[in-house]
Amino acid sequence: MSSHVSNERPQPDKVLADIADYVLNYKIKNDLAWKTAHHCLLDTLGCGLEALTYPACTKLLGPIVKGTIVPNGARVPGTQFCLDPIQAAFNIGAIIRWLDFNDTWLAAEWGHPSDNLGGILATADWLSRTAVAAGKPPLMMKDVLEGMIMAHEIQGVLALENSFNKVGLDHVILVKVASTAVVGKLLGLSREELINAISLAFVDGQSLRTYRHAPNTGSRKSWAAGDATSRAVRLALIAQTGEMGYPSVLTAKTWGFYDVSFKGNAFKFQREYGSYVMENVLFKISFPAEFHSQTAVEAAMTLHGRLSAAGKTAEDIRKITIRTHEAAIRIIDKKGPLNNPADRDHCIQYMIAVPLIFGRLTAADYEDKVAADPRIDILREKMTCVEDPQFTKDYHDPEKRSIANALTVELADGTVLPEVVVEYPIGHKRRREEGIPELIRKYKINLARIFPEKQQRVVAEGSLDYERLVKTPVHEFVDRMVI
Numbered sequence: 001m002s003s004h005v006s007n008e009r010p011q012p013d014k015v016l017a018d019i020a021d022y023v024l025n026y027k028i029k030n031d032l033a034w035k036t037a038h039h040c041l042l043d044t045l046g047c048g049l050e051a052l053t054y055p056a057c058t059k060l061l062g063p064i065v066k067g068t069i070v071p072n073g074a075r076v077p078g079t080q081f082c083l084d085p086i087q088a089a090f091n092i093g094a095i096i097r098w099l100d101f102n103d104t105w106l107a108a109e110w111g112h113p114s115d116n117l118g119g120i121l122a123t124a125d126w127l128s129r130t131a132v133a134a135g136k137p138p139l140m141m142k143d144v145l146e147g148m149i150m151a152h153e154i155q156g157v158l159a160l161e162n163s164f165n166k167v168g169l170d171h172v173i174l175v176k177v178a179s180t181a182v183v184g185k186l187l188g189l190s191r192e193e194l195i196n197a198i199s200l201a202f203v204d205g206q207s208l209r210t211y212r213h214a215p216n217t218g219s220r221k222s223w224a225a226g227d228a229t230s231r232a233v234r235l236a237l238i239a240q241t242g243e244m245g246y247p248s249v250l251t252a253k254t255w256g257f258y259d260v261s262f263k264g265n266a267f268k269f270q271r272e273y274g275s276y277v278m279e280n281v282l283f284k285i286s287f288p289a290e291f292h293s294q295t296a297v298e299a300a301m302t303l304h305g306r307l308s309a310a311g312k313t314a315e316d317i318r319k320i321t322i323r324t325h326e327a328a329i330r331i332i333d334k335k336g337p338l339n340n341p342a343d344r345d346h347c348i349q350y351m352i353a354v355p356l357i358f359g360r361l362t363a364a365d366y367e368d369k370v371a372a373d374p375r376i377d378i379l380r381e382k383m384t385c386v387e388d389p390q391f392t393k394d395y396h397d398p399e400k401r402s403i404a405n406a407l408t409v410e411l412a413d414g415t416v417l418p419e420v421v422v423e424y425p426i427g428h429k430r431r432r433e434e435g436i437p438e439l440i441r442k443y444k445i446n447l448a449r450i451f452p453e454k455q456q457r458v459v460a461e462g463s464l465d466y467e468r469l470v471k472t473p474v475h476e477f478v479d480r481m482v483i
Contacts, residue, residue, distance in 0.1 A: 012195045012247040015267055016202075019177070020194040022273040023150050023185045033275035037145040038466045040103055040152075043283055043439050044114040045077055045481070046446035047102045048095035050363065052078045053449055056341075057098040060223060061091045072129040074122040077481035078450045085119075085126040089179075089233045093118025093226030099363045100222070100345050103427075104282040104291035105152075106327070106395065106403060109159035111171035113281060115225035116151035119179035119233045120144055121478070123186050128475040139186070141477050142470035147182040149278045154178035156277030160398075161268035167261060170207040172228035177201045179232030187240050196245025200235040202257050203249045214334060217343040270398070280401065283427030285438045288363045292328035293351045295422035296405035300355040302420045303409055307356070314356040314375060316411050320383040322348065323406035323419075325391040333385040341366035349380040352407065394423070403428070440464070450483065 028034065051057045062081050063070075074088035075081065081091060093115055096102050103114045121144060128138035155178040164171055180201040184194045207228070211220040239245065250257045251266070258266055287297045307313060324333075334347040344350045344366040353376045355361045364370065394402040406421040426435045447456045459480050463469055469477070 010248045012199070012245075013250045015250055016195045016198045016247070018273070019154055019181050019198055020191055022154070023181050024191060024194065026150070026273065028146060028149055028275050030275050030279065033149050033278045034145060034470075035466065036278050036281065037148045037152075038469065039283070039436060039439055040114055040148060040278065040281065041117070041141075041145065041469075042443045042463060043285075044096055044102050044117050046443040047097075047099060048092065049078045049446045049450045050101065051095040051098035054098060054363075056219065057095060057222070060094055063087060072126065072133050074125040074129075075475075075478045075482050077478060078483060080483055083122075085122045086230050086233045086237070088122035088126070089119040090223075090226045090230035091118075092122055093175075093229040094223040095226075097225045098222045099288045100290060101284050101288040101363065104284060105156045105159060105277060106282065106291060106401065107156070107160045108163040108396075109165060109171050109174065110291070110327070111155060111159060111174055112225065113152035113155045113175075113178070113277060114148070115172070115175045116155065116179045116182065116229055117144075117148060118226055119183045119229035120147040120151060120186070121474070122230075123183045123233055123236075124474045125478045127186060128473055132473075132475065138473040138475055140470065141472045141474055143186070144474060145470065147186060149275050150185075150273075151178040151182045152277040152281060153273050153275060154181055156281075157269065157271060157273055158267065160270040162262075165209055167263055168208055169261060170209045170212065170224060172224045173201075173206045175225050175228040176204065176232050176235075179229040180235050183233050184236040184239065187236055189236065189240060193239045193242070195247070196243065197236045197239035199245035199247065199249040200239060200243075201232060203246050204231065204235070206261060211342075212331075212346065214336070214343070217346060218340060219342050221342055221346075280429050282401075282403070282425065282429075283435060283439055284425075285427045285435050285442060286425075287351075287361045288345070288366075289351045289361060290332050290346050290348075291425070292325070292332055292403060293348045293405070294425035294427070295403055296322060296324070296328075296348055296407065297351050297355055297361050298422045298425060299405055299407045299420040300352045301359065301361075302422075303407060303417065304356050304359045306417060307409075308359075312411065314353070314379055316413075317356070317379065317382060317409055318412045319410040320352070320379075321408040321410075322352070322383055322385045323388045323391065323408070323421075324348070324385055325395045325404060326387050327392075327395060328405070329385050329387055335380075338371065341368075344371060347380075348385065349383045350376065352383065353379040401428075451481075455480070 073082040076091045155174040332348040391404040402423045404423040408419045409417045
């Protein structure tokens with residue numbers, strides 16, 4: 001007995017339509033969202049500039065085919081590359097994410113919403129240069145900030161109640177979906193075209209989390225978001241040609257995303273799209289560390305000071321207890337050999353050991369030269385992670401969204417140092433007043449890594465002032481960052 005499947009074309013899945021309607025119609029009115037997006041732009045580009053000092057990153061940059069020239073192409077900040085918007089999005093996205101130092105969003109799914117800037121800035125720059133060449137007005141940096149706010153919101157709201165990692169998918173699927181929607185708006189897609197583009201992002205093959213977990217942890221996690229945001233530009237451009245979409249890509253029985261990739265479950269939503277995510281996003285200001293460990297590193301720095309004041313060193317430690325939340329245990333509690341920088345910056349024990357020994361944690365501390373110090377692995381073996389249910393509860397509480405860690409150190413002579421608890425990292429919304437000056441300082445340090453002194457001043461003057469920035473044509477802003 002056969003069962004016939006209706007071939008009547010359904011209406012688009014509500015999830016697709018809601019995303020399209022949000023980017024096409026929503027007006028951002030909250031001043032905090034705009035100002036936070038400004039700071040996010042500075043921090044994100046600064047992270048990319050620092051990554052340019054790492055050959056493992058720069059070897060991936062440039063055109064796909066060496067020597068390719070693209071008229072009115074998008075520029076890659078800190079370089080001389082002039083690329084098509086798809087490859088420029090990959091380049092910008094890769095440098096942004098390389099050192100795991102850009103912003104973070106933590107919920108049922110985590111991720112780094114500023115990864116979307118790769119596709120947004122590349123597309124806006126290319127469109128601006130193309131418009132000026134045709135005698136038309138360019139896009140302004142306010143359009144870029146709007147795109148960032150909306151991409152943050154799409155990625156973050158989808159992440160609030162839906163855990164992609166628990167079904168083995170990497171969070172960069174959300175970068176691809178969010179970038180596709182926002183880039184589609186920049187391209188001027190109609191509502192139907194935009195829904196088609198978003199459907200293409202979901203029907204695409206999605207990245208596995210293999211490269212984020214032992215025993216396969218590797219450097220793809222540093223360019224996976226660049227790949228996702230560049231793929232989004234490609235899909236939006238395909239939709240612009242009038243290419244069809246797949247309206248029930250999520251809900252189609254057997255063949256839809258829910259059945260194939262999400263264990264038959266539909267997405268759940270905690271709130272409608274607005275500007276909540278940008279307003280509450282987490283900045284990595286002090287340490288280039290996986291975000292679930294940020295407070296642990298801060299606590300380790302405090303303990304390093306206490307040890308020094310008592311005339312002790314990390315070698316006097318017998319035992320360390322890490323009181324933490326469930327997500328940290330699931331993602332970064334790691335024993336055994338660490339094979340590369342990507343392995344080390346996803347190990348909470350490593351990220352605690354380095355500051356306890358050296359009184360610092362920088363991107364360079366994940367490299368082989370530092371990791372070869374035998375004291376690090378000796379100290380790692382003395383650490384134990386224990387889940388605190390209240391920490392886990394507060395991590396998911398929408399009014400708190402804490403990322404708490406607490407360290408207790410027992411010395412070889414039996415002395416137990418007072419526990420150091422840090423609930424909110426300096427990049428948290430609750431510590432904005434303390435954090436933003438440090439974020440600006442981080443940005444200026446990163447400008448100095450790449451640009452000569454005069455160019456540093458030009459870039460800073462054109463980017464630090466919000467009112468001046470939002471009125472700047474995109475291509476002029478990017479040109480200031482070209483070497």
